[in-house]
Structure formats: structure tokens, C-alpha cells
Amino acid sequence: MAEAMHLPIIKLYDTLIVSIQVELSDRVVMQLKDDVGDRIQDMGPRGLIIDVSGVEIMDSYISRAIRDIGLMAKLMGVETVISGLDPNIAMTLVEMGMDLEGVETFLDLETAFESIHLRADTEDEALQNIDDRIRWSQ
Amino acid sequence: MSTRGDLALEVLSGYCGSIVARSILQGASASCGVDIDWVTAEQLTRLVPAIESGVRTFASDPEAARECCHRLREVLDQAEDPLQAGGSHELRIDVVAEYDVVTARNHAKTLAAEVGFGASEQIKIATVVSELARNIFQYAGEGHIDIRGLEGEQAGVEIAAIDHGAGIRDIDAVLSGGYKSKTGMGIGLIGARRLMDAFEIDTKPGVGTTVTVRKYMR
Numbered sequence: 210m211a212e213a214m215h216l217p218i219i220k221l222y223d224t225l226i227v228s229i230q231v232e233l234s235d236r237v238v239m240q241l242k243d244d245v246g247d248r249i250q251d252m253g254p255r256g257l258i259i260d261v262s263g264v265e266i267m268d269s270y271i272s273r274a275i276r277d278i279g280l281m282a283k284l285m286g287v288e289t290v291i292s293g294l295d296p297n298i299a300m301t302l303v304e305m306g307m308d309l310e311g312v313e314t315f316l317d318l319e320t321a322f323e324s325i326h327l328r329a330d331t332e333d334e335a336l337q338n339i340d341d342r343i344r345w346s347q
Numbered sequence: 348m349s350t351r352g353d354l355a356l357e358v359l360s361g362y363c364g365s366i367v368a369r370s371i372l373q374g375a376s377a378s379c380g381v382d383i384d385w386v387t388a389e390q391l392t393r394l395v396p397a398i399e400s401g402v403r404t405f406a407s408d409p410e411a412a413r414e415c416c417h418r419l420r421e422v423l424d425q426a427e428d429p430l431q432a433g434g435s436h437e438l439r440i441d442v443v444a445e446y447d448v449v450t451a452r453n454h455a456k457t458l459a460a461e462v463g464f465g466a467s468e469q470i471k472i473a474t475v476v477s478e479l480a481r482n483i484f485q486y487a488g489e490g491h492i493d494i495r496g497l498e499g500e501q502a503g504v505e506i507a508a509i510d511h512g513a514g515i516r517d518i519d520a521v522l523s524g525g526y527k528s529k530t531g532m533g534i535g536l537i538g539a540r541r542l543m544d545a546f547e548i549d550t551k552p553g554v555g556t557t558v559t560v561r562k563y564m565r
Contacts, residue, residue, distance in 0.1 A: 234449050235481070266452050266470060268477040269534045297470040304471070305538030 213240040218248050223255040224325055225287075226318070230263035238274040245278055249285050256325035257282045260318045262293025272307055279312035288328065290314065292321035350384040354422045355398065362415040363405045371401035385436070385461045395420060436462055436496030442480050442510075443489045451492050452477040455506070462496040462504055463564060471542045472504060472562055478535035479508035479558055487512025487556065503544070503563035511555035518550050 213236035219226045225248055227241065245257065259275060261267070267275075275291065282289040292315040302308065315321035352372065359368035375397035376383050381390045399416045406412035436458060440451045455476035459469040476492060483490040490510025497503045515521060521533050522540070536558070540546040545561040 232449050232453070234446050236445055266456070266473045266477060268452075268474045268481070269538050270478075270481055273534075295470075297467040300467055301471050301474050301542065304541055305474070305534075306541060307534065307538065 213237050215244055216241050218244060220252065220254070221322075223329070224322065225249070225252070225254045225257045226260065226322075227258070228260040228263065228318070233264060233267075233271055235270060235274075238271060242274065242278050242281070246281060246285075249282055249287055254287055255329050257287050257289040258318060258321045258325065259289070259291045260293045260321070261291060261298075262295070262317065264295070264298065267298045267302065269305060269307055272302055272309060276309045276312050279309070283312070288325055290321045290324065292316070292318050351386070351423055351426045352383040354426050355383060355419060358415065358418045358422050359398075359402065362402065362411055363407075367405050371398060371405060375401055381463070382461055387463065390463070391423065395423065438494055440480070440492045440494075441489070442483045442491060445484060448477055448480040448484060451480040455492075455494055458494050458496065459504055459562075462502070464504070464562070468562065468564075472506070475539045475542050475560060475562075476506055476508075478539045479506065479560075482535055482558075483508055483510045483512075486510075486515075490555075497561065497563075501563050503561055505559065505561045508558045509555070510557075514552040514554055514556055515548075515550045516552055518548060522548075 213234075214231070216227060216229060216231070216237065219228070225245070227245065229241075231237070248254075249257070257279070259278060261275065264271075279289040279291060290313045291309060294309075294314055313324075315324060355372055356365070356368055359371060362368075363371070372383060375394060379390065379394050379397050381394055383394065386394055398419060399412075402415050402419070403409075403412045406415055438454060438458060440447065440454055442448065442451060452473040456469050456473035459472040464472065476494070480492055483492070487510035490508065490512070493505075493507045493509070495505050497505055521536060524533060524537055536548070539558070539560060542562075543560040544563045545559075547559045548556065549559075550556040
């Protein structure tokens, strides 16, 4: 069996972005799962954004596979969000009784990126505070 | 047989040139959200005035525009109705490989659009076809999907997914959600049922499975 197509995984500062702009076959999704896992291990990013704005149809298998990628990345300690869900897909998933439970979703790539960095900044600040306190107590 | 689009283009080209004619037809079809080759009688009553207003904008003089519109109506009325002629809104997709799932759902979306479904319904129909096609490939290995447009009072589409695989042993448990397969067939079938207006499944162990669903236009 020939190897499935690899979707591009883009690094932007400390965030990985997967923007799905092609027709998703099952094998492409499975390949993506492997690729994301590898990249996370290599790079140790702060966040992962899966942008699905180019996806036209998302059935139960695809939506679950995408959610699984998110959950896997979360387990590896990477904050993961999904962005750009088309309203018609969202409606279809709701009517089917499916959801992307466990993975946060954002309207678009921009807000997803902002959210990850906002939280990263808060974390940095908290770490800084801890550092300060340690220095104080010494 | 020439389609309505071809005939209309021929008439219009005689009055305002083929490039303008083409763009008038495209603009009118887009503004009415219909495909001129596959319009229903009801859609035609909306489409013709839209084309005529395009002709009036581009034709050299009012007299020519009037004549052009008259010929257009004549030609379109005489053209064979493709929906009545039958066979056009029907297709069969063989499911034998994984990528056929993608092909099936894309064809389903196109056909749903041609029949006249709106964008959100097109997605639902394509999603259901995707679920059914995947079930065929995953559980039976091969089969086919028939999609056809329904006419008359309950217009819509009917989708039949047919395979000669092992069949589903405890279909009631699957449909009640009590059974969760590792691969999630239950979710697909239940989801398909929820998205459609009519759902029927006929399965015999060792013989195969036929799932028939319908979505009506409202």
C-alpha cells in the first residue's frame, strides 16, 4: 500500500498549525495523526491548532479522528484547539449527536492563535511571579 | 439531445454574441441558485425573467431584446424536460476502495445541489453518503451506492447503500446505541438516521445489507 499524502504542519513561533485544505480521506487523517505526534515530540510546541476551515464535509469518522489528534496532543502536554468549523458542518455534527468533546474550538485561526498566546503569556507571568517569590525568600 | 443551457445559449448568442450570452446565463442561473440544464418548471418561471433582464441590459435595441426574449421562451418551453425524461438525476457509485468514500460524498453533494437542496442540506446528504459508503468499505469490503432524485409532491433524494457482506447481526442493538463497535459503525448509522427523513435497513447475516434513506425538500 502506497504511503498516504502528508498534510503540511506549519510551525509559527512556538505553535504548530495544521490547516486542512484538501479532501480528507481516512488514510490521510491517519497519516496526519502520526505526523502530528512526531512533530510534537521533535519540537515540543506550546500549542497545536487544527484549522478545518477548508473542510467541506466531516462525517463521524473524520470528526472523531480530528478530535483524537487533539486529545493525543493534549496528553502530550500541548494545548490544542480546533478552528474554523463551517456552520453547516457544525449543524450536521450536532444533529448527528456528535461533538468534539475535550478539545476547545474557535471561530477562526486568528482567535485560536490569540487564545493560545494569551494563555502562554499568563503562564509566563505566573512563572515569573514564582521566580520572584523564590528570589525573595532566599 | 441539446440541453436547455445549450438551446438558450444559441438563441442569446444570435442577439448579443456568445461571450455576453454565456455571462447572462451564468449570472441568471447564479442569482436564482439553479442549474439551467436541470431546472424544475417552478424554477424556470424564476429563471426566465432573470435571463430576460440580462438580455435587456445587453441587447442593442429594445426591439431586438423583445424578439430575443420571445424566442428564448419558445425554445425553453419546447425543450425536453430532463427531469421528466428521467434517468438524469440518478447515479451509482461503486465502493471498492477507501477513496470511493470521498468520491461518493462529492457526487452526492453535487446531485443534491442539482435537485435543488440548499447548502446545509447538501452537507447533510453528503455526510450521510459518506457514512454509508464507509460502512460498506469497512465492513463488507465492497458494494455500491445508488442516489436518485425524487419528484412529485415529496421531492428530494433517495440513497440506497447496498452490499453483499456479512450483514449486521444485532441491528436493533446497533440502532438503539447499545452497541459500540471499536470502529464506530453505530454512530454512523444512528447519525445517518437522525439526518434523514426516512431510514430503512434490511440486513441478513451472510447475505448482505441494504440501507435506504430519504431526504425531502421542504
